[in-house]
Amino acid sequence: MTTTTSAKISVQEVRKTFPLKNEEFVALDGVSLDIADNEFVTVVGPSGCGKSTLMNILAGLETPTSGRALVDGKDVVGPGPERGVIFQQYALFPWLTVRKNVEFGLKVAGLGASERRERADYFIRIVGLEQFADALPKMLSGGMKQRCAIARAYAVNPSILLMDEPFGALDALTRVTLQEQLLDTWSREKRTVLFITHDVDEAVFLANRVVVMAARPGRIYDVIDVDLPYPRTEEARLSPEFAQLRNRVWHSVYHQAPGIAAGR
Template identity: 70%
Template sequence: MPSIEFREVSRDFGTKAGGFLALENVSLTIEDGEFVTVVGPSGCGKSTMLNIAAGLLEATGGSVTVDGEEVRGPSPERGVIFQQYALFPWMTVTENVEFGLKVAGVDRTERRTTARRMIDMVGLGDFADALPKTLSGGMKQRCAIARAYAVDPKVLLMDEPFGALDALTRIGMQDSLLETWSRDRRTVMFITHDVDEAVYLAGRVVVMAARPGRIHRIIPVDLPYPRTEEMRLSAEFASLRRQVWNAVYHQPSMLEGTSS
């Protein structure tokens, strides 16, 4: 059974000026344990797809299922990580990571043990008692990832989580995420606008088309895990990057109106 399945999903946003079709008949299957990235031009509905899968937004047509159960609202089985870290500034790293467990009624000893394990997993063991204001951007995002993992979700839904980071930190976070993912092969749907990031992380890259949002092309990434720096510099990576780049930026709809 696939972990995430979009079935003819559409989303229409009504406005005073008329309707805006953000997604049209999107069908996509993400298998259990698969790491899929979604990339596309601005306004192609990437985040709308993720928000529907997270249960934060309703589809106006079609359905999304996770492990065969239709998504009808938010659930701890779907861990969501956004570009903005959304950490509680008055809570320590440990308290932030514990938060979901506390809401779920997990007793103090168990949630503290789980939180410490997740914090160590993302390399923040020395900062367990630190407040968010003392952390770098990359460290805050590691904390957010640890918090998502703490409630043991079936899938991770990540919406441009590294978009606000500098280039060097971003590369480090990509490697850290893949190292964490390799331990349990949790199903991941990862939204990004960065072609290199899309190729480096994924087993498959889903390229979206805009106006309205729909799947334009799905490109398999035939590179083995673990991914390495040498892979980033390889001819195979360059070829895949070129395929994705062309699929994103040379769509017929994007070329309309240009001189011939």
Template identity: 50%
Template sequence: MSTTTQPKLRLEHVTQQFPLRGTKEKFTAIDDISIDLAAGEFLVLVGPSGCGKSTLLDLLGGLEKATAGDIFIDGEPVSGPGLDRGIVFQQYALLPWRTARHNIEFGLEAKGLPKAERRERAEHYLELVGLQGFGDRYPHELSGGMKQRVAIARSLAFDPEVLLMDEPFAALDAQTRESLQDELLRIWKATGKTILFITHGIDEAIYLGQRVAVLTSRPGRVKTTVDIDIDRSGEDIRSTEEFRKYRHRIWTLLHGEVERAQVIEKEAAHV
């Protein structure tokens, strides 16, 4: 008798619409999105600007309720924010009056962990993200890359089932971005977390993802999902022929969507 493994994260026919102010019409941000993530999988969503990537993350985080469709974690419906999901945003979202260590402890306080255990766990995750010795620094004393490491550590510390990441490296310079991509892969392998990562960067999507889901321009739908099978042990993976083939394939899938998105934006500007 065959058994099917329940996905860690499941999106079933998820649609999100918003009312257009001053009219009876509705604006569809994302339409009929269905995705399954297995436990421990690293899936990247890539799409043109305005395709609803961040709207989707709001739904996954429980910050909004979908117009139609359902989202499940371990078979349980997502009905609001919860500690089963950790979210890392583009803009760090650290509390400026808290040190790096106390930012990491924030979610642990919500879980009711004793002070000594919170401190021990915060130190563990500071070390995991390469910031041992920086626990007493405040956000304004840290570089952009270090702030994002703290944000990642904070999201991992309360041990969420799924880590949701919304273009977390977009505001960083190219060298820091590539360094943190390597760090994230190392952390993912060390923790075995299920990660859904949103980006508009094709290279970043290929470098990080086991699968890359390509979204259409607005309304966002899953155009196709590409399995990524590359050897990440080499020195310069992005320069390999294998990597270039994936880049060309995903660029081709996205190219028409980007052009269509630009046309939609121009039309909207003239309404």
């Protein structure tokens, strides 16, 4: 089914429940959200608020109990090549080099060897792994593995990137570095991005908009515009404007009135 909409991603009154012993667990309840083409949206909230469930529905890995999830006006009915998914776990093939990992989706899509090599090398260069193109994943640090996963996702040319805490397992310095590199890649190779995180600073630093979710049941609590200019640097993190936005998001995440959305 197709619906006319200008949004790249549209979530319409989505409810998702799971059976739990003799009752049902409500993971999402009445979630609605539109994301524009090439917009970078981060989603933050307490554990159990349904962030990953929402992403899995958009990835086509889960189906809503009710409501609709649409991409380009069409209902999401399963995984699709227009949506690249990056998880916290790197999910690289350990027996393949960085280049072969990045080429994998292109090979499945039927591209010839020379075109695969050209596209893979381009995105390997963009994420700064040229010197490690022929290395196996076991030779890479955690940050390098995640950069390889990002290059692989970009290489198949999805219009949407769905990222579920991709930097969550990394140390603080590597995490900050990869945030800046991700924004640099996004500025050159625009995509619509939905980025799940637990980190308030990360949510503010990356996004055009921050979506704050609340738990029990999972719902949207607040949506906060981030009007900081790109490119964003360390100076932006130290600015009064960043601190003000961070404090607003922090307050929305950790001072929620149960069952009530902000502004309602």
